[in-house]
Amino acid sequence: xxxCIFCKIIAGEIPSNKVYEDEDMLAxxxxxxxxxxxxxxxxxxxxxxxxxxNEAQAELVKKCLQKIPEIAGKLGLSGGYRLIxxxxxxxxxxxxxxxIHILGGQxxxxxxx
Ligand code: AMP
Numbered sequence: 001x002x003x004c005i006f007c008k009i010i011a012g013e014i015p016s017n018k019v020y021e022d023e024d025m026l027a028x029x030x031x032x033x034x035x036x037x038x039x040x041x042x043x044x045x046x047x048x049x050x051x052x053x054n055e056a057q058a059e060l061v062k063k064c065l066q067k068i069p070e071i072a073g074k075l076g077l078s079g080g081y082r083l084i085x086x087x088x089x090x091x092x093x094x095x096x097x098x099x100i101h102i103l104g105g106q107x108x109x110x111x112x113x
Contacts, residue, residue: 001046006097010044020071025064027071027102035082036105037075041068048096049087057098064100077104 001007008014009028016028019039030038043060047053053061072081081104086093 001097004046004095004097006040006042006095006099007046010042019075020067022067024060025067027067030101034101035103035108037077037081037103039071039075039102041071041100041102043098046097048093048098050085050098051087053098061098068100068102072102072104075102075104077102080104080108082108 005014009016010026016026018026018028020027020041023044025041025043027039027041030040041064043057043064045057045060047057050061068083075081081102084101084103085098086101
């Protein structure tokens with residue numbers, strides 16, 4: 001997708017600090033971390049909203065979710081972690097390519113983020 005920063009990262013046109021990649025997904029460190037460990041997991045297919053994904057994209061999201069425990073293990077998040085998917089303006093979604101935030105490496109407290 002033209003002008004999508006995450007599509008450009010997936011295509012290797014913009015550098016990223018990758019922590020995992022396969023044919024379906026990419027995981028890389030957030031450029032503006034909100035926790036000691038902050039990684040984004042993105043399906044390689046471009047879509048912004050869960051509400052608009054097709055069956056194949058839903059399958060990719062499932063694969064991302066199934067892979068996250070392994071990625072979290074590689075990141076050393078043995079104490080747990082928080083997952084966040086921002087959807088739309090009120091949630092503060094700034095990149096319109098679906099992504100799952102993995103946050104951890106510290107006590108995350110009871111706050112939202
Ligand atoms: P969201 O607000 O849920 O749309 O999250 C978008 C996230 O992408 C933010 O946490 C940004 O810091 C992060 N981000 C934006 N550009 C980059 C980039 N080039 N590399 C890594 N993370 C990025």
